[in-house]
Amino acid sequence: MSVDQDSCKHEIVYFGVTNLNYEKRTIGSVDTWRCVKCKKMFCEEKQLGIDSIVDYVGMPKINNDQKWSVLLCNLKRHKDKWKLVKIKKDDEISHECLGEKVVTLKVKDFKIEDDKHWNFLIENSINKAIEI
Secondary structure, eight states: OOOOTTTOOOOEEEEEEEEEEETTEEEEEEEEEEETTTOOEEEEEEETTOOOOOSSSSSOOOOTTEEEEEEEETTSOGGGGEEEEEEESEEEEEEEETTTEEEEEEEETTEEOOSSEEEEEGGGOTTEEEEO
């Protein structure tokens, strides 16, 4: 029996973690929770060395047509190199690249199409370490 994600009164449990490694050391992680009823995923990024407080209370929200993804920027170094984002199957997203410059990245079938940026979906990387 399938439960509608929009009407579900979520019962969220911890599901797993994705560690991000850069030059063989962990620079951050993405914690993932999942509703036991409707299977909707909720994620939160943890960048090592950054202690900022998030601007929301409770689980981060995501639309049904979006997926959690890690966006990687080949132009940045170390811990600034990645960010947790919500992407749609065929869309565009904005990304602040190298200071104040904002670039628009095209997404096709949940993959970023750009030679200086790439991504991977969290749903395919639970309880794994990803070398970036």
